[in-house]
Amino acid sequence: CKCPVCGKPAKRETNTMPQWAGSSWYFLRYVDNHNDKELVSREKADEMLPVDMYIGGVEHAVLHLLYSRFYTKFLCDIGVIDFDEPFHKLFNQGMITGKNGIKMSKSKGNVVSPDDLVRDYGCDSLRMYELFVGPPELDAEWDDRGIDGVNRFLKRLWTLLMDSKDQDIKATKEMIKLRHRMVYDITTRLESFSLNTVISGFMEYNNKFIELAKKEGGIDKETLETIAVLISPFAPHFAEEMWEQLGHTETVFKTGWPTYDEDAMKDDEIQIPVQINGKTKAVVSIPAEASKEEAIAAGKEAIAGKLTGNVVKEIYVPKKIINIVMK
Structure with a gap:
């Protein structure tokens, strides 16, 4: 290129901004x-x-995020872009600390080598344990013993796969119902960024x-295919x-994220307690969509030997409780 002032050959210097700004x-x-025409x-x-x-x-807030907002607002003002905030949502993750919540550092001698853990457990076990150790927005104290549990989970899942x-x-x-419930639970927990409960949900x-x-x-x-897809963001190699x-x-x-059917998640039957004068005497299984008459009939049959007085009232709270009031 040429110098815009004197017209002589020139080379553009691009390395002019310090770390955060650049x-x-x-x-x-x-x-x-x-x-190559515009930003x-x-x-x-x-x-x-x-x-x-x-x-x-959170340490990015003072420099990196501040500059990002400045650039975005400036570029919006001069018409390069049509928005003045760079990010819809901000999430500050916590930190993995050493014993007693002390920040890991070489000077303190409390740094945990990921190489050793990957060698002993595999990188997927390490990755999943880091997510499992606590809510991602909070600091969490590192404990080598915790990774054993995640490693055992993956081994049990592998055994289930090989046996099936x-x-x-x-x-x-029952398999179909559990599958759809799993997709629903994992998806909703993931969307709410509750990553530790995603891992516990898999278990x-x-x-x-x-x-x-x-x-x-x-x-x-x-x-099994559904499990493989759901777990892929957390244990990709596995x-x-x-x-x-x-x-x-x-x-x-290359496979799409699984979907769930709310009807497939519903129980065909539910178990509810049967009470006499407010005290539970039995538990009965009834169709999930049973009418009041059907539920009361099933409840009275379950406690037939205990109906020794005059029934004055029959109460059914749908899908929760049957109560027979007697004198």
Whole structure:
């Protein structure tokens, strides 16, 4: 290029901004990084910006985020973009600390080497334990013993997969119901950023599927595929291995996120207590959509031997309780 003042050959110097300032507008360039005419085209900026969520430590607030807002407001003022806030939502994650909540540092000698943990447990166990250790917005104290539990969960899930994948198991109503409930629970927890309860949810459902597998000889393929897709953001290598074992040749990440059917999640039957004068005498199973007459009849049958007085009132609170009032 040429110097705009004297017209002589010149070389543009791009390395002029210090750390935070130079890295505070990258999200604008990401959406149009091959554009050699302008910073970002208005069309692509309108399509993909502002950023939906920014995740970063609270220490970024004073410099990085401040510069990002400054650049965005300035570029909006001069008409380059049509929005004046860079991020729709901000999430500040907590920090993994050493013993007694002390920040890890080499000088304190309390740094935990991820290389050793990856060697002993695998990176997916490490990743999932970091998410499981507590709410992501709070600091959490590191404990080597905790990773054992996550590692055992993955091993149990792998055993369930290997015991089921060649059995041609037909999905039962209970399997289908559990699958849809799992998709609903994991999805809603993920959307609310409750990542630690996402991991605990996987453990809970894995235990339920293991118990079902004991009765049915295994778990159906669609349920196993659903688990592989759901767990892929948290244990990507493990999920890819599951996906391949289930006969797929393409990556699990080309598969859409599972959906759930609210009707499929409903119980066909529910268990509710039957009371006489407010004291529970039995528990009865009735159809989930039973009428008051059907529920009362089932309740009275369950406590027939205890109905020794005159019935003065029959109360049914739908799906919660049956109460027979006697004199």
